[in-house]
Amino acid sequence: xxxxxxAPRSLSMPEYWFGEVRGKSCTPAGSRDPEYLARxxxxxxxxxxxxxxxxxxMARDCGFVATREEYLRILHDLCMHRAEMSLxxxxxxxxxxxxxxxxxxxxxDEAINLLVEKAIEWHAAxxxxxxxxxxxxxxxxALETLLAEGGxxxxxxxxxxxxxSEARAGITREIERIAGTVLPNCSALVGGLVASRILAxxxxxxxxxRLPAGTIQxxxxxxxxxxxxxxxxxxPKHGIIYQYRGVHRAAKGRRGKxxxxxxxxxxxxxxxxxxxxxxxxxxxxxxxxxxxxxxxGLVR
Amino acid sequence: MIWxxxxxxxxxxxxxxxxxxxxxxxxxxxxxxxxxxxxxxxGEIEIDAPMRILYLGAAHGTTVSHVADYADVVYAVENAxxxxxxxxxxxxxxxxxxxxxxxxxxxxLYAPLVEEVxxxxxxxxxxxxxxxxxxxxxxxxxxxxxxxxxKARSIDVAERPADVVRGVSGKLEDSGLxxxxxxxxEPYHRDHAVLECTRD
Numbered sequence: 464x465x466x467x468x469x470a471p472r473s474l475s476m477p478e479y480w481f482g483e484v485r486g487k488s489c490t491p492a493g494s495r496d497p498e499y500l501a502r503x504x505x506x507x508x509x510x511x512x513x514x515x516x517x518x519x520x521m522a523r524d525c526g527f528v529a530t531r532e533e534y535l536r537i538l539h540d541l542c543m544h545r546a547e548m549s550l551x552x553x554x555x556x557x558x559x560x561x562x563x564x565x566x567x568x569x570x571x572d573e574a575i576n577l578l579v580e581k582a583i584e585w586h587a588a589x590x591x592x593x594x595x596x597x598x599x600x601x602x603x604x605a606l607e608t609l610l611a612e613g614g615x616x617x618x619x620x621x622x623x624x625x626x627x628s629e630a631r632a633g634i635t636r637e638i639e640r641i642a643g644t645v646l647p648n649c650s651a652l653v654g655g656l657v658a659s660r661i662l663a664x665x666x667x668x669x670x671x672x673r674l675p676a677g678t679i680q681x682x683x684x685x686x687x688x689x690x691x692x693x694x695x696x697x698x699p700k701h702g703i704i705y706q707y708r709g710v711h712r713a714a715k716g717r718r719g720k721x722x723x724x725x726x727x728x729x730x731x732x733x734x735x736x737x738x739x740x741x742x743x744x745x746x747x748x749x750x751x752x753x754x755x756x757x758x759x760g761l762v763r
Numbered sequence: 764m765i766w767x768x769x770x771x772x773x774x775x776x777x778x779x780x781x782x783x784x785x786x787x788x789x790x791x792x793x794x795x796x797x798x799x800x801x802x803x804x805x806g807e808i809e810i811d812a813p814m815r816i817l818y819l820g821a822a823h824g825t826t827v828s829h830v831a832d833y834a835d836v837v838y839a840v841e842n843a844x845x846x847x848x849x850x851x852x853x854x855x856x857x858x859x860x861x862x863x864x865x866x867x868x869x870x871x872l873y874a875p876l877v878e879e880v881x882x883x884x885x886x887x888x889x890x891x892x893x894x895x896x897x898x899x900x901x902x903x904x905x906x907x908x909x910x911x912x913x914k915a916r917s918i919d920v921a922e923r924p925a926d927v928v929r930g931v932s933g934k935l936e937d938s939g940l941x942x943x944x945x946x947x948x949e950p951y952h953r954d955h956a957v958l959e960c961t962r963d
Contacts, residue, residue: 479875509874516879516902535836539858542876546851546864553844689890690921 477515478507480541481522481534489525495537497544504545553667558645562663564638565656571631578624579606586613603628647742648732652725652750653707660703661729672737679733680704680726704729713758724757764802764809764833771799775832779853780825789829793951796826797886797912800951808908808959810834810882817880817902819867819895820887820912822846824853824860830884831857838877842866870899877902883909888917893934900940900962909960911935916954924954935960 477484480500482491492503519534528534553559586609606628609621635656642655645668649658664682665671671679681688683702691698701722705711713721728750735743765772765788772788783790793800802809810816810833821827821839823846831837839854840863841847847864854860863873867887883903885896896911903909913931915924932942935958944959 504875507875509871511871511874511898511901514871514874514901516874516877516904518879535859535861538876539854539861542861542863543851543854546847546854546862549864550844550847550851559844686920689919693919693921 477517478509479517479521480504480507480538481527482525484517484521484525489521491522491525491527495527497541500537500541501545501548556667557641558662558668561638561641561645561659562666564634564641565659565663568631568634568638568656571627571634575624575627575631578620578627582609582613582617582620582624586617589614589617646733646736647740648735648747649729651742651747652728652732652754653704653709657703657706660706664703668733668737672733674730674733676723676727676730678726679729680722709754709758717757717759720757721754724753728753771802773829773832775828776856779828779856780823782825789832791829796829797948797952797955797957798826798830798884798910800948801910801946801957803951804946804948806910806946806957806959808882808910814882815878815880816882816884817877817899819883819885819899821850821862822886824850826886827860828853828857831860834882835859836861836878838863838873838880840865840867840873867895867899870902874902879904881907883907884912885909886912886914888914890918892918893931893938896935896960897938897940900938903962905962907961909940909958911958911960912948913956913958914954915956924956928956928958932958 480492480503482489492500494500519528519531522528522534523530528537583605590612606621606624609617610625613621638659639650639655642650642659642662646655646658646662649661652658653661661679661682662668662671665674665679674682681699681702682704684699685702687696687699690696700719701710704722704725707725710718710721710725731746732750735741735746765774767785767788770785771791771793772785773791774788777784777789779789782792791799791802793803810830812833812835814834815836815838816830816834817838817840818827818830819840821841822843824839827837827839827850836859838861839850841850842865847862850860850862854862861876863876865873867885868889868891880902881904883896883899885892885899887895889895892911892913896909900909911931913928915922915927918927918931928945932945936942940960940962942958942960946957946959948955948957
């Protein structure tokens with residue numbers, strides 16, 4: 464049933480989960496089976512403008528139930544069933560695992576950096592000559608030094624950190640692989656990792672495909688965006704997409720243009736990823752040359 | 764509400780989230796639950812046995828489980844996947860929790876399921892918390908009360924929390940609600956306030 468917004472109240476027949484109420488008369492739903500009732504609910508559209516909430520007594524007068532206990536039991540079973548179905552639909556999407564992997568990888572990054580920093584400080588406290596040296600070391604080689612020169616506990620922790628780094632590298636490869644199948648076009652534009660981060664920010668592939676280009680462009684720049692809306696500070700040019708080197712390596716005066724173009728192309732790519740799920744070389748070529756033009760030169 | 768030596772508790776099957784138990788009662792911790800903090804700070808809108816409650820932002824179902832211990836039925840709306848999984852586990856053990864996997868900003872989606880309620884409790888992290896409360900008012904019966912938790916930092920990180928609460932109050936009043944009382948949840952929760960609203 465479709466209710467015309469603003470239609471007079473008498474035209475809309477309130478439909479509730481247990482049946483349809485029309486004035487004094489009421490037609491109860493055909494069954495109490497949760498699956499049947501859930502399917503029946505799919506077809507119900509309610510307009511909040513002319514809405515009056517139900518009372519359980521309606522269901523009793525309708526002949527659907529005899530007692531309140533019965534009413535609540537059937538309603539509880541129905542809602543448990545509906546929620547479980549919706550959850551299993553969400554869980555069955557391959558992109559949900561990808562999102563969890565992105566979160567895990569970012570968390571590992573943080574943990575590894577923190578642990579390396581603390582291990583270095585500890586080691587430096589034992590051997591002061593180390594403290595000046597490590598500032599110029601990359602974390603990886605700092606870790607090697609700790610493994611070679613550290614005390615027994617520092618060495619043990621350094622070994623643990625190395626395991627975490629290996630896990631991080633493995634997860635990164637896996638993210639790139641899954642992103643290539645779940646987000647083939649987005650990944651081709653900005654790389655699997657950045658594409659997955661954008662997906663994680665949007666929450667789901669369908670959610671991403673529904674986003675307008677301008678939103679995709681500034682996903683991950685929430686604070687800056689709201690500061691702009693509120694107090695009129697400069698709007699953010701880019702969010703997560705800044706991590707794509709085509710954006711952060713672009714000439715400063717061109718970054719806004721590149722970001723805008725990239726947001727637009729990602730919005731299209733996400734829709735192709737959702738509805739077709741395969742690479743579209745024609746689109747990708749066009750998108751890449753649009754990005755090159757926006758950047759005023761080569762994007763590699 | 765049930766208090767044992769100054770500790771807020773509820774009567775029900777324990778072991779929902781590792782809560783402590785005193786003399787068979789489940790301890791309701793004000794640091795974990797904004798509604799519990801509200802009662803610790805003198806909130807007067809109590810929950811009793813015949814009450815029907817619409818709970819927006821049910822999250823993992825920890826507070827909901829305590830509310831369900833007191834009330835007749837709790838309609839628990841939650842929109843996020845991971846919390847909903849936990850909420851379902853809670854609702855499986857408590858038959859008076861009706862779980863609704865839905866967006867509180869779109870009440871039309873669960874309107875065919877929710878009956879008229881005595882109390883609306885809202886604890887959602889959303890930039891338009893006033894709008895959500897207003898859109899859900901049709902469920903509240905005449906003379907019912909809405910407890911709206913204003914999460915100032917979710918609305919605006921930069922503005923002063925007191926200004927944010929004033930802004931929300933103003934919007935609610937514009938829609939015909941009457942703000943009876945504002946209770947800040949310090950020291951249990953920072954930058955959170957509970958608005959007691961009625962329809963006048």
